[in-house]
Amino acid sequence: MTPKEGNTKMADHRYGLVAVFDKPGTIMKAAERVRDAGFKNWDVITPFPVHGMDQAMGMGRSRVPTFALIGGTCGFFGGMLMIYFMNYVDYPLIVHGRPYFSPLSSFPVSYELTILLAAFGSIIGMFLLNKMPMHYHPVLKWDKAHYGSNDKFLLIIESSDPKFDDKRTREMLQNLGSLEIDELED
Amino acid sequence: MSTNTAQSAAMPAATAPVFEPVKASTMALIIGAVGLGLTIIGFFFSGQRAALSALMAFTFWLSIGLGMLFMVMLHHIFDAGWSTVIRRQLEHGLAAIPWLGVLFIPLFIIGVFQPGGVVIWKWLQTDSAYVALDPLFHHKGVYLSTWFFTLRNIFYFGSWIVLAWYLRKASFTQDSDGSTRWTGVNRKLAAAGLIVASLTLTFAAIDWIKTLEYHWFSTMFGVWFFSGAMRAALAVTVILCVVLVRYRVFTGIFTQNHLYELGRLMLAFTIFWAYITFSQYFLIQNANIPEETFFYVVREHGQWQWLGFGLLFGYFFFPFLYLLFHANKVSPGRMVFISCWILVFALLDIYFNILPSLLTADLIPIYSFLSGFLIIDLAALAGVGGICVWAYLRSYVTTKPIPVRDPRILEAINHHV
Numbered sequence: 001m002t003p004k005e006g007n008t009k010m011a012d013h014r015y016g017l018v019a020v021f022d023k024p025g026t027i028m029k030a031a032e033r034v035r036d037a038g039f040k041n042w043d044v045i046t047p048f049p050v051h052g053m054d055q056a057m058g059m060g061r062s063r064v065p066t067f068a069l070i071g072g073t074c075g076f077f078g079g080m081l082m083i084y085f086m087n088y089v090d091y092p093l094i095v096h097g098r099p100y101f102s103p104l105s106s107f108p109v110s111y112e113l114t115i116l117l118a119a120f121g122s123i124i125g126m127f128l129l130n131k132m133p134m135h136y137h138p139v140l141k142w143d144k145a146h147y148g149s150n151d152k153f154l155l156i157i158e159s160s161d162p163k164f165d166d167k168r169t170r171e172m173l174q175n176l177g178s179l180e181i182d183e184l185e186d
Numbered sequence: 187m188s189t190n191t192a193q194s195a196a197m198p199a200a201t202a203p204v205f206e207p208v209k210a211s212t213m214a215l216i217i218g219a220v221g222l223g224l225t226i227i228g229f230f231f232s233g234q235r236a237a238l239s240a241l242m243a244f245t246f247w248l249s250i251g252l253g254m255l256f257m258v259m260l261h262h263i264f265d266a267g268w269s270t271v272i273r274r275q276l277e278h279g280l281a282a283i284p285w286l287g288v289l290f291i292p293l294f295i296i297g298v299f300q301p302g303g304v305v306i307w308k309w310l311q312t313d314s315a316y317v318a319l320d321p322l323f324h325h326k327g328v329y330l331s332t333w334f335f336t337l338r339n340i341f342y343f344g345s346w347i348v349l350a351w352y353l354r355k356a357s358f359t360q361d362s363d364g365s366t367r368w369t370g371v372n373r374k375l376a377a378a379g380l381i382v383a384s385l386t387l388t389f390a391a392i393d394w395i396k397t398l399e400y401h402w403f404s405t406m407f408g409v410w411f412f413s414g415a416m417r418a419a420l421a422v423t424v425i426l427c428v429v430l431v432r433y434r435v436f437t438g439i440f441t442q443n444h445l446y447e448l449g450r451l452m453l454a455f456t457i458f459w460a461y462i463t464f465s466q467y468f469l470i471q472n473a474n475i476p477e478e479t480f481f482y483v484v485r486e487h488g489q490w491q492w493l494g495f496g497l498l499f500g501y502f503f504f505p506f507l508y509l510l511f512h513a514n515k516v517s518p519g520r521m522v523f524i525s526c527w528i529l530v531f532a533l534l535d536i537y538f539n540i541l542p543s544l545l546t547a548d549l550i551p552i553y554s555f556l557s558g559f560l561i562i563d564l565a566a567l568a569g570v571g572g573i574c575v576w577a578y579l580r581s582y583v584t585t586k587p588i589p590v591r592d593p594r595i596l597e598a599i600n601h602h603v
Binding site (some may be wrong): 051053061065069096104105107108 | 464467468471472474510512603
């Protein structure tokens, strides 16, 4: 694909710029510079997890634990309420002379529900935060997208970023040691 | 989840005090001797209660030592990476086990010979009318006999001392000759040792704690003791490592990542302890047989009930919620706080299982929780603890703070969560 530099008609269909790097160290430094330059809508694609990339990209901790905590809490109290309703309100039955409801005998079931809903919470939270399912992404249209799953490291800056400027962003990526810079279409 | 710069910043050593292990070990020995002396004085005044103080202090410190023994063996059996950094400190901790064996001798003598009519384990007094007329005792008679008790105790300490000695020797020798052979030796030792130590720990907990009330049945007791031992040992490990960072011994070696790993283990064993303790309670509550329920019924008497609730909220709920948060697991100050908290409750858990086992004829605990005897408890705790810290520091000066020639040491230092 040929670069469409200066082609103003293509501006509406433009997604952003992709820069190719060949070493994890280089892309780590590049990510730090892009982070410090104040970009918001950008991403890095690497064939394997690079340790420290979260910090280099200025990402905070994952918010999935919050979803797990909410799920777990719902599971525990939901389980307790369910057993209370069934055994105490809806269909009270004396078994072995025990009380209708006891938090002790309800605990194992509530505990299992805690684990179940905490797991659901984690999975749903992960899907929501990753905006999954996502059937199409502009990078997939690029004919060299397979670089990012083989031996190259990709850095993508979206044109929707307020700091994005076609010429200056391209220059910055070049200065960061990129081997190749290409434009992505939406 | 953090860069190298964040790691070193996470462990500030604003003013680096000088660490003098030899001086500190002398101090610990003096504290230990004074504490033991006060316990002996207490024994002449209050007899049985002081013997129980000594038993509780001994159990508490032994649980830390055994927890460390398990952590070292678990490290070897899993061929673990990151824990190589902390392993040497655990191995120094194992140096206390032979001394705990020595400290058990007076307890054993009191138990078997009952000087002045002081009774710890009433079944050791086979000629007394109480035991002689007890059909349950006669059914358990072989296990609860003096000669078998003696043999078992020799076997417990023998196996722990031999395991600790070999694990330490192989690790220390690797420091000097650098041979990877020792890693393999320790792994094989851990494979056999874990089985032996699991069994001896279980039976030791039964012999020393559970048989105080030998009418009771519980299949959870050994695991309960193990979970408490692991929690206490992890708490001591966290405190040791943070103190060593403060003394600049562990600067750049023990990082936020290792602290986070220890925090996660603490959380896991907090849940494990709750699981075991609840299972024991729940099975007994659900079955509702008097032979089993009396254990908890007597513990609902007076102050013991509040201690029971205290354990539920203080030993489980609070540490559980506290350790759920990432920020608490990476802050040295917060981790030391929760470690001290867990240690206090580990001791109270041992109290809860030992003291109310001694009952009057009306099945009411003889001793309440809060009493003037707590002074003797503190003395015994300081006494046994002083000897353990002394043993640790005496071992500490003999080697480098980390196993420098372990094949995994570089990987462990650079460990990333």
